[in-house]
Amino acid sequence: MKQYIINVPQLQSLSKRLSSFSVIVICWVMWGYLLYPIITAINWVRGDYDVINEMRWFGGYKSLLDLLQIYVGTLIIIGIGWLVWILLRKLRRQFTLNAAQKTLSDDEVSRFYHVEKEKIQHFRTQQKVTVFFDNDGKIVDLK
Secondary structure, X not given: OOOOOOOOHHHOOHHHHHHHHHHHHHHHHHHHHHHHHHHHXXXXXXXXXXXXXXXXXXXXXXXXHHHHHHHHHHHHHHHHHHHHHHHHHHXXXXXXXXXXXXXXXXXXXXXXXXXXXXXXXXXXXXXXXXXXXXXXOOEEEEX
């Protein structure tokens, strides 16, 4: 199966850009939050006195074990959520929309995209087609 990717981020709306950026930031913060106890434990084993004092202040290795239990539980919950998401996506793909089953004629496609019918028929037989868009996302040229 070929994946066709149209990489035109300027056509995304501002809300889509902000939401994807906020998801990226949240994921990086969660990643750092989950790595912090591991880094602290490594520094504690290495003999870093600042970390040793911090560990004593927070209850020593027993509190570290409690935190590790919380982290493992968090990772399990994230993993279960991820598996549920995958299963839901797989179930969702099984159902096709009525609009996906509809076939369009060349006239309808040429009217919608403002491309001549002869070009559509010609490029249908080609193995590789390059589509050029303007800043508004409309087709400018086909090669």
